[in-house]
Amino acid sequence: MDRILLSSPHMSGREQKYIDEAFATNWIAPLGANVDGFEKELAEYVGVKGATAMSAGTAAIDIALNLVGVDKDDIVFCSTLTFIASANPILYRGATPIFIDSEWETWNMSPQALQRAFKDAEKEGKLPKAVVIVNLYGQSAKMDELLAICNHYGVPIVEDAAESLGSYYKGQKSGTFGHYGIFSFNGNKIITTSGGGMLVSNDEEGIKHARFLATQALDTAKHYQHSVVGYNYRMSNICAGIGRGQLEVLDERVGQKRAIFERYEKELSPIDGLSMMPELENTFSNRWLTAIQLDPNKFEVTPYELIDALNAAKIDSRPVWKPMHLQPVFEGCKFYPHAEGEVISELLFARGICLPSDSKMTEGKQKYVIDTILQNLK
């Protein structure tokens, strides 16, 4: 039996047509009709004025932070429970991250922790230049509350929607709440370009400037002239072709991911001490990965032991992201817990497991995963 994967590329069969077009017109080299098309189609899909295709989601975050003016010695607030790529670009810019804890209802940024962080920053006379808000595993953060706080202080949001393409918050597509939003098309994401990202915004000047910065910041002149530091961050026309073929089946993939979640929920949620990642009222998660929690008071088996047992049965699973404030690379960075003595991200990390959520996984294979979990839940 082949390994059951966490989340792997799932081609639609429509990608090749776009790639063939690129070959036929010899637009192999960067940019071209697929890049333009992919940007336009993705912007329409999420409902924003503009999009810039990038070589990675990480590159899109780096450019977004640049565009909102994050510079050396600035402060940036960032969700602590996330993948490292949300926070690394803060260091690329020479700025200092301050990490914000999660809350129980979405596992995302805690508004009350964010509020305390802002109060302290105001007292110290140094507000952050940006707030990076992550939507974990497809679930939107509490955008109303977080936006109200950021707007009060006049600080722009960069919405890291790398994991939440196709999700909604109160009827509005995920990734469109910040001044800039970013998506990732890494191989494990809900759709892939083999590797790539997208910056989206309603700020059309910003999107244009993103394109300029990501293409080596080449001035309009007869020779190669550069007035600011640029980057080589654009997506290739071949990758964008894959993205166009993938975007056509994005809603289908969301349906498949949600069906996977629902089958897990049906079989696993009745078990005392096991809980599913919640979905906040009036939000719709793409359920990129199904995540569960094991109450340590109810089970002898730890998440690591369960992950090992699944691994022995050729099933991929992972711990929930290790919080950024616990990462050696961010040692010494400030951190705001949800409440005094209540660090929710650390509990989620200690108790959480991401189950295989591959959209190619058959119902039979998922039943095997569920049976293997049940056998090992002691």
Ligand SMILES: *Cc1c(COP(=O)(O)O)cnc(C)c1O
């Ligand atoms: C995948 C991911 C990214 C980075 O995307 P890349 O395209 O791999 O650079 C950023 N943030 C989060 C939360 C992610 O899961």
